[in-house]
Amino acid sequence: MVIKAHPEELTDRWRNSVLTIFDLILIHWPTGDNIGTYRALEDALNEGKCRAIGLSNFNSQQFSQIIEECDVRPAVNQIETHIMWQQKRMHKFLSKNDCIHESWSPFSSGSFNMFNDETVLDIANNHDKTPAQIILRFLIQNDIVVIPKSSSKDRMKENLDVFDFDLNRDEIFRIRNLDKNQSYCNWPYSMQYEAVNP
């Protein structure tokens, strides 16, 4: 269940929610008051309203400001990540800071024609898997959490069926080389800091 709310709305959302405790609450994107917003999440955590708190769409500079000025280390930073923008430097940065790198739009929402990429198709053929499964497996093997979206029950099953095979080192290397450091949507603009400093 995903609920999007502004900090001042959070209390009402909690009061009216059927859930008594949330697993994870994220700031969806940086605001004019990142510290104040994150402190509201820290309060929620301290009051037992959620189990973990984190960020989304925070670049490394914005993330650093949070860990310098706040008390609770973000559990997650959910950022655009797929085979055409692999966020390699950000991944190292987040790992060093004990923060889970979560990919939004692991299929770049259908952009870049990645299901027809020759390298991906070739590797899919090696494993008798689909291109989508190869893309998800690559991200998972690189310790990136994925949240693919599908409106089809069959594709949801397909996207879950990625834990019975491993990509080998050569396959990982080949997919790593597909990286263009390129967003499919250029949103939010502040994340371009990571695209130009890969």
Ligand SMILES: NC(=O)c1ccc[n+]([C@@H]2O[C@H](COP(=O)([O-])OP(=O)(O)OC[C@H]3O[C@@H](n4cnc5c(N)ncnc54)[C@H](OP(=O)(O)O)[C@@H]3O)[C@@H](O)[C@H]2O)c1
């Ligand atoms: N934090 C943020 O700012 C942010 C921003 C964007 C997105 N997100 C989140 O990220 C998640 C996924 O994002 P997304 O929907 O933008 O992109 P996505 O998961 O990269 O792509 C979804 C597209 O891929 C297709 N697809 C899914 N599985 C497939 C498969 N096995 N084979 C072929 N096509 C497949 C879907 O079509 P069908 O539906 O027809 O299967 C849909 O068109 C969502 O939970 C979204 O809320 C977060």
